[in-house]
Amino acid sequence: MPEASTGARTLGDLALEVRSKNAGPFWMTLEAFMPDARTYSIADALITPELISELYQVAPASLQIFRIPALHVVKVSFPRPIVQGSLHDRDMHAGQHHVPLASVLVGAREPGST
Amino acid sequence: MSEQHSPPDSVGILVPSGMLGAGFSPDTITRGVALGADVIAVDGGSTDSGAHYLGTGVAKTTELAVRRDLRLLLAAASTAGIPLIVGSCGTSGTDSGVTWVAGIVEAICREDGLELSVATIFSEQHPDQLIAELRAGRVHALPPSSPLDAATLAGCEHIVAMMGHEPIERALRAGVDVVLAGRATDTAVSAAFPLMRGMPPGPTWHAAKIIECGGQCTTDPRSGGVFARIDSTGFTIEPLDPDAACTPTSVAAHMLYETVNPYTMREPGGTIEVADATYTALDHRTVRVEGSRFDPAEQYTVKLEGAAVTGYETVSFTGIRDPQVLGSIDEWAEFLQKTLTERVETVLELPTDAWGSDLRLYGYNAILGDLDPAPATPQEVGVMLLISADDQQTATAISKLANPLLLHLPLPTMSYLPSFAFATSPAHIDRGPAYEFVLNHVLDVDSPTQIFRLRMPERSDA
Numbered sequence: 001m002p003e004a005s006t007g008a009r010t011l012g013d014l015a016l017e018v019r020s021k022n023a024g025p026f027w028m029t030l031e032a033f034m035p036d037a038r039t040y041s042i043a044d045a046l047i048t049p050e051l052i053s054e055l056y057q058v059a060p061a062s063l064q065i066f067r068i069p070a071l072h073v074v075k076v077s078f079p080r081p082i083v084q085g086s087l088h089d090r091d092m093h094a095g096q097h098h099v100p101l102a103s104v105l106v107g108a109r110e111p112g113s114t
Numbered sequence: 115m116s117e118q119h120s121p122p123d124s125v126g127i128l129v130p131s132g133m134l135g136a137g138f139s140p141d142t143i144t145r146g147v148a149l150g151a152d153v154i155a156v157d158g159g160s161t162d163s164g165a166h167y168l169g170t171g172v173a174k175t176t177e178l179a180v181r182r183d184l185r186l187l188l189a190a191a192s193t194a195g196i197p198l199i200v201g202s203c204g205t206s207g208t209d210s211g212v213t214w215v216a217g218i219v220e221a222i223c224r225e226d227g228l229e230l231s232v233a234t235i236f237s238e239q240h241p242d243q244l245i246a247e248l249r250a251g252r253v254h255a256l257p258p259s260s261p262l263d264a265a266t267l268a269g270c271e272h273i274v275a276m277m278g279h280e281p282i283e284r285a286l287r288a289g290v291d292v293v294l295a296g297r298a299t300d301t302a303v304s305a306a307f308p309l310m311r312g313m314p315p316g317p318t319w320h321a322a323k324i325i326e327c328g329g330q331c332t333t334d335p336r337s338g339g340v341f342a343r344i345d346s347t348g349f350t351i352e353p354l355d356p357d358a359a360c361t362p363t364s365v366a367a368h369m370l371y372e373t374v375n376p377y378t379m380r381e382p383g384g385t386i387e388v389a390d391a392t393y394t395a396l397d398h399r400t401v402r403v404e405g406s407r408f409d410p411a412e413q414y415t416v417k418l419e420g421a422a423v424t425g426y427e428t429v430s431f432t433g434i435r436d437p438q439v440l441g442s443i444d445e446w447a448e449f450l451q452k453t454l455t456e457r458v459e460t461v462l463e464l465p466t467d468a469w470g471s472d473l474r475l476y477g478y479n480a481i482l483g484d485l486d487p488a489p490a491t492p493q494e495v496g497v498m499l500l501i502s503a504d505d506q507q508t509a510t511a512i513s514k515l516a517n518p519l520l521l522h523l524p525l526p527t528m529s530y531l532p533s534f535a536f537a538t539s540p541a542h543i544d545r546g547p548a549y550e551f552v553l554n555h556v557l558d559v560d561s562p563t564q565i566f567r568l569r570m571p572e573r574s575d576a
Contacts, residue, residue: 090483
Protein backbone atom coordinates (compact mmCIF):
# COMPACT_ATOMS: atom_id res chain seq x y z
CA MET A 1 0.00 0.00 0.00
CA PRO A 2 1.22 3.54 -0.72
CA GLU A 3 2.53 5.37 2.31
CA ALA A 4 2.52 9.04 1.48
CA SER A 5 4.02 10.06 4.80
CA THR A 6 7.41 8.54 3.98
CA GLY A 7 7.68 10.20 0.54
CA ALA A 8 7.29 8.69 -2.89
CA ARG A 9 6.97 4.96 -2.60
CA THR A 10 5.09 3.74 -5.66
CA LEU A 11 5.54 4.31 -9.36
CA GLY A 12 2.23 6.17 -9.30
CA ASP A 13 3.59 8.53 -6.63
CA LEU A 14 6.61 9.37 -8.77
CA ALA A 15 4.73 9.67 -12.07
CA LEU A 16 2.77 12.56 -13.54
CA GLU A 17 0.29 9.91 -14.57
CA VAL A 18 0.09 6.16 -14.98
CA ARG A 19 -2.77 5.26 -17.28
CA SER A 20 -4.31 2.32 -19.13
CA LYS A 21 -6.72 2.06 -22.04
CA ASN A 22 -7.92 -0.22 -24.77
CA ALA A 23 -5.94 -0.02 -28.00
CA GLY A 24 -8.81 -1.37 -30.05
CA PRO A 25 -11.02 -4.17 -28.70
CA PHE A 26 -8.24 -6.76 -28.62
CA TRP A 27 -5.31 -4.92 -27.01
CA MET A 28 -4.59 -3.06 -23.82
CA THR A 29 -1.92 -0.40 -23.40
CA LEU A 30 -0.32 1.06 -20.26
CA GLU A 31 1.75 4.23 -20.01
CA ALA A 32 3.87 5.70 -17.24
CA PHE A 33 4.39 9.44 -17.78
CA MET A 34 7.36 10.50 -15.66
CA PRO A 35 8.17 14.14 -14.86
CA ASP A 36 11.89 14.17 -15.67
CA ALA A 37 14.92 12.20 -16.79
CA ARG A 38 15.74 11.00 -13.26
CA THR A 39 12.32 9.50 -12.59
CA TYR A 40 12.15 8.22 -16.17
CA SER A 41 15.30 6.21 -15.55
CA ILE A 42 13.64 4.69 -12.47
CA ALA A 43 10.55 3.72 -14.45
CA ASP A 44 12.68 2.48 -17.33
CA ALA A 45 14.61 0.16 -15.02
CA LEU A 46 11.52 -0.94 -13.11
CA ILE A 47 9.26 -1.82 -16.05
CA THR A 48 10.56 -5.12 -17.36
CA PRO A 49 8.78 -7.90 -19.25
CA GLU A 50 9.05 -9.98 -16.08
CA LEU A 51 7.33 -7.33 -13.94
CA ILE A 52 4.45 -6.79 -16.38
CA SER A 53 4.06 -10.52 -16.89
CA GLU A 54 3.74 -11.02 -13.14
CA LEU A 55 1.42 -8.04 -12.51
CA TYR A 56 -0.95 -8.77 -15.39
CA GLN A 57 -0.56 -12.54 -15.70
CA VAL A 58 0.35 -12.34 -19.38
CA ALA A 59 3.10 -14.12 -21.29
CA PRO A 60 6.31 -12.06 -21.59
CA ALA A 61 6.47 -12.92 -25.31
CA SER A 62 3.14 -11.18 -25.88
CA LEU A 63 4.39 -7.83 -24.57
CA GLN A 64 5.49 -4.83 -26.58
CA ILE A 65 7.46 -2.30 -24.53
CA PHE A 66 8.32 1.15 -25.88
CA ARG A 67 10.88 3.25 -24.02
CA ILE A 68 10.58 6.92 -25.02
CA PRO A 69 13.15 9.03 -23.15
CA ALA A 70 12.26 12.16 -25.13
CA LEU A 71 8.80 12.12 -23.55
CA HIS A 72 9.88 10.46 -20.26
CA VAL A 73 7.37 7.71 -21.03
CA VAL A 74 7.43 3.93 -20.83
CA LYS A 75 4.57 2.33 -22.76
CA VAL A 76 3.54 -1.33 -22.60
CA SER A 77 1.00 -3.03 -24.89
CA PHE A 78 -0.32 -6.58 -24.78
CA PRO A 79 -3.36 -8.53 -26.01
CA ARG A 80 -6.31 -8.17 -23.68
CA PRO A 81 -6.37 -11.30 -21.46
CA ILE A 82 -10.18 -10.98 -21.27
CA VAL A 83 -12.01 -10.05 -24.44
CA GLN A 84 -13.68 -6.64 -24.31
CA GLY A 85 -17.35 -6.92 -23.43
CA SER A 86 -17.24 -10.62 -22.59
CA LEU A 87 -19.04 -11.94 -19.52
CA HIS A 88 -15.93 -11.62 -17.36
CA ASP A 89 -14.75 -8.24 -18.66
CA ARG A 90 -15.14 -5.81 -15.78
CA ASP A 91 -13.33 -2.88 -17.40
CA MET A 92 -14.83 -2.17 -20.83
CA HIS A 93 -12.31 0.54 -21.71
CA ALA A 94 -9.45 -1.03 -19.70
CA GLY A 95 -9.29 2.37 -18.03
CA GLN A 96 -8.57 1.12 -14.49
CA HIS A 97 -5.91 -1.45 -15.28
CA HIS A 98 -3.07 0.96 -14.60
CA VAL A 99 -3.44 0.40 -10.86
CA PRO A 100 -1.31 -2.76 -10.50
CA LEU A 101 1.56 -0.98 -12.29
CA ALA A 102 1.04 2.30 -10.46
CA SER A 103 1.06 0.45 -7.13
CA VAL A 104 4.52 -1.12 -7.58
CA LEU A 105 6.87 -0.01 -4.83
CA VAL A 106 9.90 1.90 -6.06
CA GLY A 107 11.15 3.49 -2.85
CA ALA A 108 13.75 0.83 -2.21
CA ARG A 109 15.07 1.11 -5.77
CA GLU A 110 15.20 4.87 -6.01
CA PRO A 111 18.75 6.22 -5.70
CA GLY A 112 18.91 9.08 -3.23
CA SER A 113 15.46 8.44 -1.78
CA THR A 114 14.92 9.23 1.85
CA MET B 115 -14.37 20.00 -59.53
CA SER B 116 -12.42 17.23 -61.23
CA GLU B 117 -10.26 19.45 -63.43
CA GLN B 118 -6.60 19.80 -62.50
CA HIS B 119 -5.51 22.62 -60.23
CA SER B 120 -2.02 23.16 -58.96
CA PRO B 121 -1.93 22.23 -55.26
CA PRO B 122 -2.51 25.05 -52.78
CA ASP B 123 0.34 26.00 -50.46
CA SER B 124 -1.48 24.55 -47.47
CA VAL B 125 -4.77 23.07 -46.31
CA GLY B 126 -6.42 23.91 -42.98
CA ILE B 127 -8.52 21.33 -41.13
CA LEU B 128 -11.00 22.15 -38.40
CA VAL B 129 -11.81 19.31 -36.01
CA PRO B 130 -14.50 20.56 -33.62
CA SER B 131 -14.34 17.65 -31.15
CA GLY B 132 -13.26 14.06 -30.76
CA MET B 133 -16.73 12.76 -31.51
CA LEU B 134 -19.87 14.05 -33.15
CA GLY B 135 -22.36 14.59 -30.35
CA ALA B 136 -19.71 15.28 -27.69
CA GLY B 137 -20.54 18.99 -27.84
CA PHE B 138 -18.35 22.02 -28.45
CA SER B 139 -18.58 25.76 -28.06
CA PRO B 140 -19.84 27.71 -31.10
CA ASP B 141 -16.66 29.80 -30.68
CA THR B 142 -14.71 26.69 -31.68
CA ILE B 143 -16.17 26.91 -35.15
CA THR B 144 -15.88 30.67 -35.43
CA ARG B 145 -12.17 30.53 -34.57
CA GLY B 146 -11.49 27.61 -36.88
CA VAL B 147 -13.15 29.33 -39.82
CA ALA B 148 -11.30 32.58 -39.01
CA LEU B 149 -8.02 30.62 -39.12
CA GLY B 150 -8.87 29.73 -42.70
CA ALA B 151 -10.30 26.23 -42.42
CA ASP B 152 -10.64 24.53 -45.81
CA VAL B 153 -12.61 21.59 -44.45
CA ILE B 154 -14.43 20.51 -41.28
CA ALA B 155 -13.88 16.89 -40.28
CA VAL B 156 -15.39 15.02 -37.37
CA ASP B 157 -15.41 11.39 -36.30
CA GLY B 158 -18.76 9.92 -35.38
CA GLY B 159 -17.59 6.57 -34.13
CA SER B 160 -15.59 4.36 -31.84
CA THR B 161 -15.28 0.72 -30.86
CA ASP B 162 -14.16 1.70 -27.40
CA SER B 163 -17.53 1.45 -25.71
CA GLY B 164 -18.05 -2.12 -26.78
CA ALA B 165 -19.66 -4.21 -29.49
CA HIS B 166 -23.23 -3.41 -28.48
CA TYR B 167 -23.44 -0.46 -30.87
CA LEU B 168 -22.25 -2.45 -33.87
CA GLY B 169 -24.35 -5.44 -32.83
CA THR B 170 -27.53 -3.39 -32.62
CA GLY B 171 -26.71 -0.78 -35.27
CA VAL B 172 -27.78 1.89 -32.79
CA ALA B 173 -25.63 4.91 -31.90
CA LYS B 174 -24.08 5.55 -28.50
CA THR B 175 -24.68 9.26 -28.83
CA THR B 176 -28.13 10.69 -28.27
CA GLU B 177 -29.96 12.25 -31.19
CA LEU B 178 -30.38 15.68 -29.60
CA ALA B 179 -26.61 15.98 -29.03
CA VAL B 180 -25.81 14.91 -32.58
CA ARG B 181 -28.46 17.28 -33.92
CA ARG B 182 -27.04 20.20 -31.93
CA ASP B 183 -23.48 19.57 -33.16
CA LEU B 184 -24.57 19.05 -36.76
CA ARG B 185 -26.65 22.23 -36.76
CA LEU B 186 -23.56 24.30 -35.91
CA LEU B 187 -21.34 22.38 -38.35
CA LEU B 188 -23.76 22.54 -41.27
CA ALA B 189 -24.28 26.26 -40.77
CA ALA B 190 -20.51 26.81 -40.73
CA ALA B 191 -19.96 24.68 -43.82
CA SER B 192 -22.69 26.57 -45.63
CA THR B 193 -21.52 30.04 -44.62
CA ALA B 194 -17.82 29.40 -45.18
CA GLY B 195 -18.43 27.37 -48.32
CA ILE B 196 -16.22 24.48 -47.13
CA PRO B 197 -17.01 20.76 -47.03
CA LEU B 198 -18.08 18.90 -43.90
CA ILE B 199 -17.01 15.27 -43.50
CA VAL B 200 -18.44 12.96 -40.84
CA GLY B 201 -16.86 9.53 -40.44
CA SER B 202 -18.16 6.34 -38.80
CA CYS B 203 -21.69 7.71 -38.57
CA GLY B 204 -23.82 6.37 -35.74
CA THR B 205 -20.88 5.14 -33.59
CA SER B 206 -20.28 1.88 -35.44
CA GLY B 207 -20.68 3.06 -39.03
CA THR B 208 -23.43 0.60 -39.93
CA ASP B 209 -25.75 1.44 -42.79
CA SER B 210 -28.40 2.27 -40.17
CA GLY B 211 -25.95 4.73 -38.57
CA VAL B 212 -25.36 6.52 -41.89
CA THR B 213 -29.08 6.66 -42.60
CA TRP B 214 -29.72 7.98 -39.09
CA VAL B 215 -27.20 10.83 -39.42
CA ALA B 216 -28.38 11.56 -42.97
CA GLY B 217 -31.93 11.93 -41.68
CA ILE B 218 -30.82 14.41 -39.04
CA VAL B 219 -28.82 16.37 -41.63
CA GLU B 220 -31.77 16.46 -44.02
CA ALA B 221 -34.09 17.76 -41.30
CA ILE B 222 -31.65 20.50 -40.24
CA CYS B 223 -31.12 21.63 -43.84
CA ARG B 224 -34.87 21.81 -44.31
CA GLU B 225 -35.51 23.63 -41.03
CA ASP B 226 -32.64 26.08 -41.45
CA GLY B 227 -33.01 26.66 -45.17
CA LEU B 228 -29.55 25.34 -46.06
CA GLU B 229 -28.91 24.26 -49.62
CA LEU B 230 -26.21 21.65 -49.21
CA SER B 231 -25.60 18.59 -51.34
CA VAL B 232 -25.05 15.50 -49.20
CA ALA B 233 -23.32 12.26 -50.22
CA THR B 234 -23.54 9.10 -48.13
CA ILE B 235 -21.08 6.19 -48.19
CA PHE B 236 -22.12 2.78 -46.89
CA SER B 237 -19.58 0.32 -45.56
CA GLU B 238 -21.62 -2.60 -44.25
CA GLN B 239 -20.63 -5.95 -45.76
CA HIS B 240 -22.64 -9.09 -46.41
CA PRO B 241 -21.24 -12.23 -44.77
CA ASP B 242 -21.75 -14.36 -47.91
CA GLN B 243 -19.50 -12.07 -49.94
CA LEU B 244 -16.86 -12.15 -47.22
CA ILE B 245 -17.09 -15.95 -46.96
CA ALA B 246 -16.28 -16.08 -50.67
CA GLU B 247 -13.30 -13.78 -50.07
CA LEU B 248 -12.22 -15.94 -47.12
CA ARG B 249 -12.28 -19.05 -49.30
CA ALA B 250 -10.24 -17.18 -51.91
CA GLY B 251 -7.56 -16.58 -49.27
CA ARG B 252 -8.07 -12.82 -49.16
CA VAL B 253 -8.93 -12.47 -45.44
CA HIS B 254 -6.06 -12.41 -42.94
CA ALA B 255 -5.94 -12.35 -39.14
CA LEU B 256 -4.36 -9.48 -37.24
CA PRO B 257 -2.55 -10.25 -33.99
CA PRO B 258 -3.55 -11.66 -31.55
CA SER B 259 -6.45 -13.30 -33.40
CA SER B 260 -6.63 -16.69 -35.12
CA PRO B 261 -7.49 -17.28 -38.78
CA LEU B 262 -11.13 -16.68 -39.54
CA ASP B 263 -13.75 -19.34 -40.25
CA ALA B 264 -16.95 -18.98 -42.24
CA ALA B 265 -19.16 -19.70 -39.22
CA THR B 266 -17.81 -16.65 -37.40
CA LEU B 267 -18.69 -14.43 -40.36
CA ALA B 268 -22.13 -15.99 -40.68
CA GLY B 269 -22.77 -15.46 -36.96
CA CYS B 270 -22.24 -11.69 -37.04
CA GLU B 271 -25.20 -9.36 -36.57
CA HIS B 272 -23.42 -6.63 -38.50
CA ILE B 273 -20.08 -6.46 -40.32
CA VAL B 274 -18.48 -3.20 -41.39
CA ALA B 275 -15.31 -2.57 -43.37
CA MET B 276 -13.19 0.46 -42.47
CA MET B 277 -12.75 2.70 -45.46
CA GLY B 278 -9.64 4.72 -46.16
CA HIS B 279 -9.72 8.21 -47.59
CA GLU B 280 -10.44 7.18 -51.19
CA PRO B 281 -14.24 6.72 -51.01
CA ILE B 282 -14.53 10.07 -49.19
CA GLU B 283 -12.25 11.75 -51.75
CA ARG B 284 -14.38 10.32 -54.54
CA ALA B 285 -17.45 12.02 -53.09
CA LEU B 286 -15.57 15.29 -52.55
CA ARG B 287 -14.28 15.28 -56.14
CA ALA B 288 -17.86 15.04 -57.31
CA GLY B 289 -18.37 18.38 -55.63
CA VAL B 290 -20.66 17.58 -52.70
CA ASP B 291 -20.81 19.84 -49.66
CA VAL B 292 -21.31 17.15 -47.01
CA VAL B 293 -19.96 13.58 -46.87
CA LEU B 294 -21.53 11.19 -44.37
CA ALA B 295 -19.36 8.09 -44.24
CA GLY B 296 -19.99 4.69 -42.73
CA ARG B 297 -17.14 3.01 -40.89
CA ALA B 298 -13.90 4.79 -41.77
CA THR B 299 -10.51 4.92 -40.12
CA ASP B 300 -10.42 7.84 -37.68
CA THR B 301 -7.63 9.37 -39.75
CA ALA B 302 -9.24 8.98 -43.19
CA VAL B 303 -11.93 11.47 -42.23
CA SER B 304 -9.38 14.27 -41.79
CA ALA B 305 -6.90 13.06 -44.42
CA ALA B 306 -9.29 12.88 -47.40
CA PHE B 307 -9.51 16.58 -48.24
CA PRO B 308 -5.82 17.54 -47.88
CA LEU B 309 -4.76 14.46 -49.86
CA MET B 310 -7.20 15.44 -52.59
CA ARG B 311 -5.62 18.89 -52.64
CA GLY B 312 -2.18 17.38 -53.16
CA MET B 313 -0.76 17.65 -49.67
CA PRO B 314 2.01 15.12 -48.95
CA PRO B 315 0.85 11.85 -47.34
CA GLY B 316 3.37 11.79 -44.45
CA PRO B 317 2.36 15.07 -42.79
CA THR B 318 -1.29 14.59 -43.78
CA TRP B 319 -1.71 11.18 -42.14
CA HIS B 320 0.28 12.17 -39.08
CA ALA B 321 -1.79 15.35 -38.64
CA ALA B 322 -4.97 13.32 -39.13
CA LYS B 323 -3.94 10.96 -36.35
CA ILE B 324 -3.06 13.80 -33.98
CA ILE B 325 -6.33 15.69 -34.46
CA GLU B 326 -8.75 12.75 -34.53
CA CYS B 327 -9.54 13.03 -30.82
CA GLY B 328 -9.96 16.82 -30.83
CA GLY B 329 -8.55 18.43 -27.71
CA GLN B 330 -6.87 15.21 -26.54
CA CYS B 331 -3.57 16.43 -28.08
CA THR B 332 -3.62 19.66 -26.07
CA THR B 333 -2.69 20.53 -22.50
CA ASP B 334 -6.41 20.49 -21.66
CA PRO B 335 -7.94 17.31 -23.10
CA ARG B 336 -11.39 18.57 -22.12
CA SER B 337 -10.99 21.66 -24.29
CA GLY B 338 -12.83 21.80 -27.58
CA GLY B 339 -11.46 21.33 -31.04
CA VAL B 340 -8.13 21.70 -32.77
CA PHE B 341 -6.92 23.25 -35.99
CA ALA B 342 -4.16 21.80 -38.16
CA ARG B 343 -2.59 23.33 -41.25
CA ILE B 344 -0.79 20.94 -43.55
CA ASP B 345 1.79 22.12 -46.09
CA SER B 346 4.47 20.64 -48.30
CA THR B 347 6.95 19.91 -45.50
CA GLY B 348 4.89 19.30 -42.37
CA PHE B 349 1.98 20.60 -40.34
CA THR B 350 1.24 23.06 -37.55
CA ILE B 351 -1.38 22.47 -34.90
CA GLU B 352 -3.11 24.64 -32.31
CA PRO B 353 -6.14 24.32 -30.05
CA LEU B 354 -9.30 26.23 -30.87
CA ASP B 355 -9.85 27.00 -27.19
CA PRO B 356 -7.72 30.14 -26.58
CA ASP B 357 -6.98 29.00 -23.02
CA ALA B 358 -5.56 25.63 -24.11
CA ALA B 359 -2.16 24.97 -25.65
CA CYS B 360 -0.48 22.45 -27.88
CA THR B 361 3.05 21.72 -26.68
CA PRO B 362 5.62 19.46 -28.32
CA THR B 363 4.97 16.98 -25.50
CA SER B 364 1.16 17.11 -25.69
CA VAL B 365 1.26 16.57 -29.45
CA ALA B 366 3.91 13.85 -29.45
CA ALA B 367 2.20 12.08 -26.55
CA HIS B 368 -1.02 11.77 -28.50
CA MET B 369 0.59 9.05 -30.60
CA LEU B 370 0.50 6.96 -27.41
CA TYR B 371 -3.23 7.30 -26.91
CA GLU B 372 -5.16 4.09 -27.56
CA THR B 373 -2.39 2.78 -29.82
CA VAL B 374 -0.44 -0.46 -29.53
CA ASN B 375 2.64 1.05 -31.18
CA PRO B 376 3.30 4.80 -30.88
CA TYR B 377 5.60 5.00 -33.91
CA THR B 378 3.78 3.16 -36.67
CA MET B 379 0.10 2.93 -37.54
CA ARG B 380 -1.34 0.88 -40.35
CA GLU B 381 -3.87 2.50 -42.64
CA PRO B 382 -5.60 0.66 -45.50
CA GLY B 383 -3.10 1.88 -48.08
CA GLY B 384 0.11 1.94 -46.07
CA THR B 385 1.80 2.76 -42.79
CA ILE B 386 2.22 6.03 -40.95
CA GLU B 387 5.81 6.23 -39.61
CA VAL B 388 6.46 8.95 -37.05
CA ALA B 389 9.62 7.69 -35.31
CA ASP B 390 11.68 10.41 -37.02
CA ALA B 391 9.16 13.22 -36.56
CA THR B 392 10.29 16.41 -34.84
CA TYR B 393 7.99 18.53 -32.69
CA THR B 394 8.86 22.22 -32.31
CA ALA B 395 7.02 24.93 -30.38
CA LEU B 396 6.31 27.92 -32.67
CA ASP B 397 4.88 29.86 -29.75
CA HIS B 398 3.35 28.98 -26.38
CA ARG B 399 0.38 27.16 -27.96
CA THR B 400 1.29 26.17 -31.53
CA VAL B 401 3.45 23.22 -32.55
CA ARG B 402 5.20 22.47 -35.84
CA VAL B 403 5.66 18.81 -36.83
CA GLU B 404 8.01 17.66 -39.58
CA GLY B 405 9.65 14.43 -40.63
CA SER B 406 6.57 12.16 -40.65
CA ARG B 407 6.43 9.51 -43.38
CA PHE B 408 3.77 7.42 -45.04
CA ASP B 409 5.02 4.16 -46.56
CA PRO B 410 2.60 2.75 -49.14
CA ALA B 411 1.79 -0.94 -48.72
CA GLU B 412 2.11 -3.49 -51.50
CA GLN B 413 -1.40 -4.75 -50.82
CA TYR B 414 -4.32 -2.45 -50.00
CA THR B 415 -6.29 -3.98 -47.11
CA VAL B 416 -9.42 -2.95 -45.28
CA LYS B 417 -10.06 -3.92 -41.70
CA LEU B 418 -13.27 -5.73 -40.84
CA GLU B 419 -15.29 -5.31 -37.67
CA GLY B 420 -18.08 -7.68 -36.73
CA ALA B 421 -20.28 -8.11 -33.68
CA ALA B 422 -21.97 -11.34 -32.65
CA VAL B 423 -24.43 -12.19 -29.89
CA THR B 424 -22.66 -14.14 -27.15
CA GLY B 425 -25.71 -14.74 -24.98
CA TYR B 426 -28.56 -13.03 -23.20
CA GLU B 427 -27.87 -11.38 -19.88
CA THR B 428 -29.59 -10.34 -16.68
CA VAL B 429 -27.87 -8.17 -14.10
CA SER B 430 -28.77 -8.13 -10.39
CA PHE B 431 -27.47 -5.77 -7.74
CA THR B 432 -27.46 -5.79 -3.96
CA GLY B 433 -25.53 -3.95 -1.23
CA ILE B 434 -23.75 -5.38 1.83
CA ARG B 435 -22.82 -3.22 4.81
CA ASP B 436 -22.69 -5.85 7.61
CA PRO B 437 -19.07 -5.94 8.88
CA GLN B 438 -19.30 -9.62 9.78
CA VAL B 439 -20.15 -10.64 6.23
CA LEU B 440 -17.68 -8.13 4.77
CA GLY B 441 -14.93 -9.62 6.93
CA SER B 442 -15.35 -12.91 5.05
CA ILE B 443 -16.58 -11.56 1.73
CA ASP B 444 -14.57 -14.02 -0.42
CA GLU B 445 -16.10 -16.91 1.50
CA TRP B 446 -19.59 -15.42 1.08
CA ALA B 447 -19.11 -15.00 -2.67
CA GLU B 448 -17.90 -18.58 -3.05
CA PHE B 449 -20.88 -19.83 -1.01
CA LEU B 450 -23.27 -17.84 -3.21
CA GLN B 451 -21.84 -19.29 -6.42
CA LYS B 452 -22.00 -22.82 -5.02
CA THR B 453 -25.55 -22.45 -3.69
CA LEU B 454 -26.82 -20.87 -6.90
CA THR B 455 -25.25 -23.60 -9.06
CA GLU B 456 -27.01 -26.23 -6.96
CA ARG B 457 -30.35 -24.41 -7.16
CA VAL B 458 -30.10 -24.07 -10.95
CA GLU B 459 -29.26 -27.77 -11.29
CA THR B 460 -32.14 -28.80 -9.01
CA VAL B 461 -34.88 -26.42 -10.10
CA LEU B 462 -34.09 -25.66 -13.75
CA GLU B 463 -32.24 -28.92 -14.44
CA LEU B 464 -29.52 -26.95 -16.23
CA PRO B 465 -25.93 -28.23 -16.24
CA THR B 466 -23.22 -25.74 -15.32
CA ASP B 467 -22.00 -25.44 -18.91
CA ALA B 468 -25.43 -24.24 -20.11
CA TRP B 469 -25.13 -20.84 -18.45
CA GLY B 470 -22.51 -18.44 -17.17
CA SER B 471 -22.18 -16.02 -14.30
CA ASP B 472 -19.86 -13.29 -13.14
CA LEU B 473 -20.09 -12.23 -9.49
CA ARG B 474 -18.51 -8.83 -8.96
CA LEU B 475 -17.82 -7.34 -5.55
CA TYR B 476 -17.72 -3.58 -6.17
CA GLY B 477 -15.90 -1.84 -3.35
CA TYR B 478 -13.67 -4.87 -2.84
CA ASN B 479 -12.03 -6.32 -5.96
CA ALA B 480 -14.65 -6.20 -8.75
CA ILE B 481 -12.61 -4.28 -11.28
CA LEU B 482 -9.23 -6.01 -11.13
CA GLY B 483 -10.14 -9.37 -9.58
CA ASP B 484 -7.05 -11.54 -9.17
CA LEU B 485 -4.83 -8.71 -10.45
CA ASP B 486 -5.77 -6.45 -7.55
CA PRO B 487 -2.59 -5.62 -5.64
CA ALA B 488 -4.10 -5.26 -2.17
CA PRO B 489 -7.84 -5.44 -1.62
CA ALA B 490 -8.53 -4.42 1.97
CA THR B 491 -11.58 -5.38 4.01
CA PRO B 492 -14.21 -3.05 2.56
CA GLN B 493 -16.62 -0.78 4.44
CA GLU B 494 -19.43 -1.71 2.07
CA VAL B 495 -19.75 -3.76 -1.08
CA GLY B 496 -22.01 -3.54 -4.10
CA VAL B 497 -22.64 -7.05 -5.35
CA MET B 498 -23.35 -7.35 -9.05
CA LEU B 499 -24.38 -10.73 -10.36
CA LEU B 500 -24.29 -10.99 -14.13
CA ILE B 501 -25.97 -14.06 -15.62
CA SER B 502 -25.57 -15.16 -19.24
CA ALA B 503 -27.63 -17.86 -20.96
CA ASP B 504 -28.64 -18.90 -24.46
CA ASP B 505 -31.95 -17.06 -24.18
CA GLN B 506 -33.34 -14.25 -22.09
CA GLN B 507 -35.96 -16.42 -20.39
CA THR B 508 -33.26 -18.67 -18.92
CA ALA B 509 -31.05 -15.77 -17.82
CA THR B 510 -34.05 -14.18 -16.09
CA ALA B 511 -35.06 -17.46 -14.46
CA ILE B 512 -31.56 -18.02 -13.04
CA SER B 513 -31.52 -14.43 -11.75
CA LYS B 514 -34.87 -14.98 -10.02
CA LEU B 515 -33.41 -18.07 -8.34
CA ALA B 516 -30.47 -15.94 -7.24
CA ASN B 517 -32.72 -13.21 -5.81
CA PRO B 518 -33.33 -14.77 -2.36
CA LEU B 519 -29.61 -15.55 -2.08
CA LEU B 520 -28.63 -11.97 -2.89
CA LEU B 521 -31.15 -10.89 -0.23
CA HIS B 522 -30.50 -13.37 2.58
CA LEU B 523 -27.50 -15.67 2.04
CA PRO B 524 -25.56 -15.96 5.31
CA LEU B 525 -21.97 -17.00 5.74
CA PRO B 526 -21.76 -20.77 6.16
CA THR B 527 -20.90 -20.22 9.84
CA MET B 528 -23.82 -17.89 10.65
CA SER B 529 -26.84 -19.23 12.50
CA TYR B 530 -29.33 -16.59 11.29
CA LEU B 531 -30.41 -15.10 7.96
CA PRO B 532 -29.12 -11.58 7.30
CA SER B 533 -31.01 -9.27 4.92
CA PHE B 534 -28.97 -7.24 2.48
CA ALA B 535 -29.79 -3.91 0.81
CA PHE B 536 -31.41 -4.25 -2.57
CA ALA B 537 -30.91 -1.01 -4.47
CA THR B 538 -34.03 -1.39 -6.60
CA SER B 539 -37.11 -3.54 -6.91
CA PRO B 540 -36.97 -5.79 -8.76
CA ALA B 541 -33.29 -6.32 -8.01
CA HIS B 542 -32.60 -7.59 -11.51
CA ILE B 543 -32.67 -5.98 -14.97
CA ASP B 544 -32.79 -7.94 -18.20
CA ARG B 545 -30.01 -6.71 -20.49
CA GLY B 546 -31.13 -8.51 -23.64
CA PRO B 547 -28.49 -9.78 -26.06
CA ALA B 548 -24.83 -9.24 -25.23
CA TYR B 549 -22.31 -8.70 -28.03
CA GLU B 550 -18.62 -9.19 -28.63
CA PHE B 551 -16.32 -8.09 -31.42
CA VAL B 552 -15.43 -11.31 -33.21
CA LEU B 553 -13.47 -10.00 -36.21
CA ASN B 554 -9.91 -8.72 -36.06
CA HIS B 555 -9.08 -9.39 -39.68
CA VAL B 556 -8.26 -7.56 -42.89
CA LEU B 557 -9.53 -8.09 -46.41
CA ASP B 558 -7.31 -7.73 -49.48
CA VAL B 559 -9.05 -5.51 -52.02
CA ASP B 560 -8.13 -4.58 -55.58
CA SER B 561 -9.76 -1.17 -55.34
CA PRO B 562 -10.01 1.15 -52.30
CA THR B 563 -13.55 2.17 -53.28
CA GLN B 564 -15.11 -0.99 -54.68
CA ILE B 565 -16.78 -2.39 -51.55
CA PHE B 566 -18.02 0.99 -50.30
CA ARG B 567 -21.29 2.15 -51.78
CA LEU B 568 -21.40 5.86 -52.60
CA ARG B 569 -24.80 7.47 -52.87
CA MET B 570 -24.73 10.90 -54.47
CA PRO B 571 -27.40 13.51 -53.81
CA GLU B 572 -30.42 13.67 -56.06
CA ARG B 573 -30.68 16.94 -57.89
CA SER B 574 -34.41 17.40 -57.38
CA ASP B 575 -34.37 19.08 -53.96
CA ALA B 576 -33.60 22.69 -53.01
